[in-house]
Amino acid sequence: MKGATETPQHTASTLVELVERGGAAIEGDAPSWLRDARAMAIERAAAIGLPAKTDEEWRYTDPKPLLEGQFSLPRPGAHEGDDPCEHMEIESAARIVFIDGRLAPEHCRLSGLPSGVEVSLVGTGEEADVEERLAPIVAQGIGGARDGLEALGAGLITGGVFVRVDAGVTLEKPIVVVFRAEDGSPVLSAPHITLIVGEGARASVIEDHQGSAGATGLTLGRSEVRVAKGAHAEHAMLQRESPGRHHVSTLRLIQDAESHFHSDRVLLGGAVTRNNIHATLQGESCEAVFNGLYTPEERQHHDSHIRVEHMAPGCNSRQYYRGILADRSRAVFTGRIYVKDVAQQTDAIQSNSNLLLSDAAHAVAKPQLEIYADDVRCTHGATSGQLDADAAFYLRARGVPERVAKLLLLQAFAGENIDRIENEALRTTVHALADDRLGAALERNT
Amino acid sequence: MTTTPELQDWESQSYKYGFVSEVESDTIPPGLNEDVVRTISAKKGEPEWLTEWRLKAYRNWLTMREPEWQNVHYPKIDFQAISYYSAPKNTPKYESIDEVDPELLRTYERLGIPLEEQKRLAGVAVDAVFDSVSVATTFKKELAAAGVIFCSISEAAREHPELLKKYLGTVVPYNDNYYAALNSAVFTDGSFVFVPKGVACPMELSTYFRINAQATGQFERTLIIAEEKASVSYLEGCTAPMRDENQLHAAVVELVALDDAKIKYSTIQNWYPGDREGKGGIFNFVTKRGLCKGKRSHISWTQVETGSAITWKYPSCVLQGDDSVGEFYSVALSKGRQQIDSGTKMVHIGKNTRSNVVSKGISAQEGNNTYRGLVKIMRGAENARNYTQCDSMLMGNRCGAHTFPYIENANPTANVEHEATTSKVGEDQLFYLQQRGLNEEQAVSMIVNGFCREVFRELPMEFAVEATKLLEISLEGSVG
Numbered sequence: 001m002k003g004a005t006e007t008p009q010h011t012a013s014t015l016v017e018l019v020e021r022g023g024a025a026i027e028g029d030a031p032s033w034l035r036d037a038r039a040m041a042i043e044r045a046a047a048i049g050l051p052a053k054t055d056e057e058w059r060y061t062d063p064k065p066l067l068e069g070q071f072s073l074p075r076p077g078a079h080e081g082d083d084p085c086e087h088m089e090i091e092s093a094a095r096i097v098f099i100d101g102r103l104a105p106e107h108c109r110l111s112g113l114p115s116g117v118e119v120s121l122v123g124t125g126e127e128a129d130v131e132e133r134l135a136p137i138v139a140q141g142i143g144g145a146r147d148g149l150e151a152l153g154a155g156l157i158t159g160g161v162f163v164r165v166d167a168g169v170t171l172e173k174p175i176v177v178v179f180r181a182e183d184g185s186p187v188l189s190a191p192h193i194t195l196i197v198g199e200g201a202r203a204s205v206i207e208d209h210q211g212s213a214g215a216t217g218l219t220l221g222r223s224e225v226r227v228a229k230g231a232h233a234e235h236a237m238l239q240r241e242s243p244g245r246h247h248v249s250t251l252r253l254i255q256d257a258e259s260h261f262h263s264d265r266v267l268l269g270g271a272v273t274r275n276n277i278h279a280t281l282q283g284e285s286c287e288a289v290f291n292g293l294y295t296p297e298e299r300q301h302h303d304s305h306i307r308v309e310h311m312a313p314g315c316n317s318r319q320y321y322r323g324i325l326a327d328r329s330r331a332v333f334t335g336r337i338y339v340k341d342v343a344q345q346t347d348a349i350q351s352n353s354n355l356l357l358s359d360a361a362h363a364v365a366k367p368q369l370e371i372y373a374d375d376v377r378c379t380h381g382a383t384s385g386q387l388d389a390d391a392a393f394y395l396r397a398r399g400v401p402e403r404v405a406k407l408l409l410l411q412a413f414a415g416e417n418i419d420r421i422e423n424e425a426l427r428t429t430v431h432a433l434a435d436d437r438l439g440a441a442l443e444r445n446t
Numbered sequence: 447m448t449t450t451p452e453l454q455d456w457e458s459q460s461y462k463y464g465f466v467s468e469v470e471s472d473t474i475p476p477g478l479n480e481d482v483v484r485t486i487s488a489k490k491g492e493p494e495w496l497t498e499w500r501l502k503a504y505r506n507w508l509t510m511r512e513p514e515w516q517n518v519h520y521p522k523i524d525f526q527a528i529s530y531y532s533a534p535k536n537t538p539k540y541e542s543i544d545e546v547d548p549e550l551l552r553t554y555e556r557l558g559i560p561l562e563e564q565k566r567l568a569g570v571a572v573d574a575v576f577d578s579v580s581v582a583t584t585f586k587k588e589l590a591a592a593g594v595i596f597c598s599i600s601e602a603a604r605e606h607p608e609l610l611k612k613y614l615g616t617v618v619p620y621n622d623n624y625y626a627a628l629n630s631a632v633f634t635d636g637s638f639v640f641v642p643k644g645v646a647c648p649m650e651l652s653t654y655f656r657i658n659a660q661a662t663g664q665f666e667r668t669l670i671i672a673e674e675k676a677s678v679s680y681l682e683g684c685t686a687p688m689r690d691e692n693q694l695h696a697a698v699v700e701l702v703a704l705d706d707a708k709i710k711y712s713t714i715q716n717w718y719p720g721d722r723e724g725k726g727g728i729f730n731f732v733t734k735r736g737l738c739k740g741k742r743s744h745i746s747w748t749q750v751e752t753g754s755a756i757t758w759k760y761p762s763c764v765l766q767g768d769d770s771v772g773e774f775y776s777v778a779l780s781k782g783r784q785q786i787d788s789g790t791k792m793v794h795i796g797k798n799t800r801s802n803v804v805s806k807g808i809s810a811q812e813g814n815n816t817y818r819g820l821v822k823i824m825r826g827a828e829n830a831r832n833y834t835q836c837d838s839m840l841m842g843n844r845c846g847a848h849t850f851p852y853i854e855n856a857n858p859t860a861n862v863e864h865e866a867t868t869s870k871v872g873e874d875q876l877f878y879l880q881q882r883g884l885n886e887e888q889a890v891s892m893i894v895n896g897f898c899r900e901v902f903r904e905l906p907m908e909f910a911v912e913a914t915k916l917l918e919i920s921l922e923g924s925v926g
Contacts, residue, residue: 056515060854341843356858359825365853367864374840374870382864384823384855 012070019045033131037138041155045148060332060364061303065272066246071188071218074101074158083107085180090425093173094119099180101158101189116169122160130162137224153220153250160192167198174204181211193223197231204234211242221249227259234262234422241269250276257283264421266430267294267302275304281315291420292321296329297441303332310343319350322417325361326441336368337378344373350380357445410438473532478525483631486531490600493607503620503630510624517816518756518785530632592648595640599667602638613671617700617737625696626733629665636666641676652681668699672707683714697732705740712909716753724783727755734761738770746773748904750913752920762791765799772801775901780813789819794827805836806898809845816848823860830860838868
C-alpha cells in the first residue's frame, strides 16, 4: 500500500459502481492476498446482489444512501500528523489508531504484550506473515455473507488488526482499536478486526469508531471472533461516528464448547447505521451475551440485526437491546434465535425495549424465534412505549422537578444495559456520553 | 420426549372425515382465462358491474408475482390445472330439507351435522356450502324477521346488489395480494351477512364448508357487515374428504364493523392434512381482514387450526375508528408434515385503539408452525395499546416452532408489548399428574388443553366443545 499513485479506486465512486466494475478493477500495490480478497468480495457482492429495500432484511432500512453515495477508498500510506482522537481513560494492553482509514503509527502502542499474545496489523503494508492465518477467515466471511454489502465489508479491508491469544493465556487488559474519521473527502473505510482466543484463554477487544463533527463517508466494518473451548472473549464496539457518516458493521462469532462470549455494542452516532451480529454457538454448553444500546436522534437511523444460532446442546444465549429514540429518528431491531434440532437444553432469551421521546420517532422490532428442538427454553419479549407517567409522577410527588425526574427515568432505562458493559472504563465513558445525550434530547423533545 | 410412546406419532390414525361422496357435479373444465371468469359470473347470474370487477381482478392477478417470503413449502401450483367452478347438479333452492338430495344429507350426517337436527339445535342457522354452491339455508325466516340478511354471496349479488357493491372489496381490495386477486376473479360462493343498525343477531350464524369434487379449488368469498350498534357471531367450520391431489383453497373474508358494532368470527379448520408423507392435503391460503370502521367497534377472530397440509393466513384487524378493539385468539396444531404460517396483523389508526393477540402453537412429528404477526401503530394512534402473547409447544425434535413478529411503533403514547415462549410438555408437570393417578396420555392431554385454554374460552360454547374434542382426536392414539 506504499506509494501514492492515484489508481481508479481512490477516486470517488459508489458501491454500485465498484461492484459493476468487478473484482478486476481493484488494482494498486496491496499484497496479493489482499487484492485477491477484495476481488473475491466484489465478485461475491455481484453474485448475490447488493441489498435493496424490497429485501425482507432491509425492509425498514433503505440501503440507498449506503450504496449510492460517492465514497473513495483511503489514499495509500500512513497517516501523519496529530492524533485528534477522543481517547477513553482506559488501561489497554495495546492501542491501535486509524485515521481516515489509514494507520497512524505514531499514535499506536503495541509493545509490552505478554508472551502468547499476537497483535498484528492488517492491510497497512506492515503486516508480516499474518496472511496465512487471516486469508481463510476472510474467505469464510465473504462466502457466508448474506448480502453484497456484507460481502464487501468482509473483504475490502482497508486496515485492521489481527489478535491471537494462545491457549491458556490470560490477557487482562483490552486491546483498544480506534477508527477516526476527519473532515474532508468522504472516505470509505473497511476496518477488519480478528480476535482468536485459544483454549482456556481470555481476551477482549474494544473498537471505538469516532469522527469529527463534519466527517462524512462510510465505514464498512467487520469483526471476526473465534472462541476456542473453555475460552472467554469479550468484544465491545462504541459507535460514536459523526452524524454525517454512515456505518455498517458486522460481528461474526463462532464459539466452541464451554466457551464464554460477551458483546457490547453502543450506537450513538452515524447517519444510517446497520449493526449486524451473526453468532454460531457451535460447541456444547457455551454462553453468549449480546448487550446493546442505541439512542438515535435528529434524523439518525439505527438498525440492529442479530442472529444467534444454537447448533449444539446446552448453550445459553442472551440478547438485551434497548433504544431511546428522539426527534425524527428511527430504530430497527431484528433478532433471531435459531435452535437446531440437536440443540436440546437450549436456554435463550431475547429482549428488546424502545422508548419513544417524540411524536415523529419510529421504532420497529422483529424479535424472532426459529426452533427445531423440543427440550428448550426460549423466550423473547419486546416493548415499545413512552416514559412511565406513574413513575414520573411518583418522583415529582417526592419533590423531584419534572425534567430531572424524566432524566432519571431515562438514565435508569439506559442504565440497565450500560451497567452490563463488561469493561469498567468503557462503562464510565458510555454513562457520561449517554447522560449528555439524553439530557439534550429531553430538552428538545419536551 | 421422542421415545415416549404417548408422543410417538399418529400415523395409525386415518383422517376421520376422509371420504368422497358421490354427488354429480356441474364442473367446468380446468383452466383459467377471461372466458372462465365470464362463465362463472354468468352461471351465477351476476350483474355486469360484478363481472367487470372480476375481470379487473383477473387482469391484475396476471401482473402479480406469486409470493415467496412465506415459511411454508409446496410444489408450484399449476393454476391452469384447476377447475374453477363446481356446483352440485340441479340445485333448486329448497324450501324444505326433505327435497334435498339424500346423498348430500348422508354426507352431512357422516360429517356430524345432520341438518334435521341442526334445525332443532340451540338456534344455530346453517348455510351449508357443499363444494361451491349453497344448497340449503335454514332459519332464514327467523333471521329475516330480525332484519338480518344471511345468504350466499351469489344470492346477495342478485338480491342485495346495492349492499354488495357498497362493501365488496372495501376491506380486501381486488389487488390486495396474489391469492386475494385470484379469489376476486373466480370466487364461486361464500356467505353474506348484513346486520342492520341496532340489531343483535338473534342466533349464532354458522357455515360448514366442505370441499368435495376432485381437483376443484374452492374460492369462497365471505362478507359480513354490522351496522351501528349491531352485533353478530359467525362460526365457520370445515372438513374435507381424503384424496391424493393437493387442493388449493384461497378464500377471502371481509368484515366491516360500523360505530359500536361487534363482530365475532370463529373458525375451526380441520381439512384433510395429507398422509404421513405429506402427500395430498389442502392448501389453505386465506385472506381474512376486518375493518373496525366505526368508533368503539369491535372485531374478534378466534381460530382453531388442526387441518390442511398448509395453513397460511393472517386474520387481521384495521382499527380505524377511535376506541375500536381488535382481538385474535388462535390455536394451531401441526403434525405429520403439516405446515402452518399464521398470525395476525393489527393496524392501529384511530385514537385509543386496543388490540389483544393470544397465539398458541403446537408442533409434533415433522410439523412446522410459524407465528407471523404485525402490530403497526400509526402516527395518529394516540394511546394505542397492544398486548401480544405467543406460546409454542414442541413435541419431539423433528418439528419446528417459529415466531416472527413485526412491531412498528410511530406514536410515543402507544404501548406495545410482545411476549413469546417456547417450551415442551414439562417432565415435572407430567410427573405431577401421573402421581395423581392419571395415565400419561390423559396427563399430556390435560396439559395441552390447559395450554390452549385461553383461546378455547373465547369460542362460542358449541365450538369450544368441538375444539376440545378435535384436539383430543388429533392427539389420539398417543395422548388420549
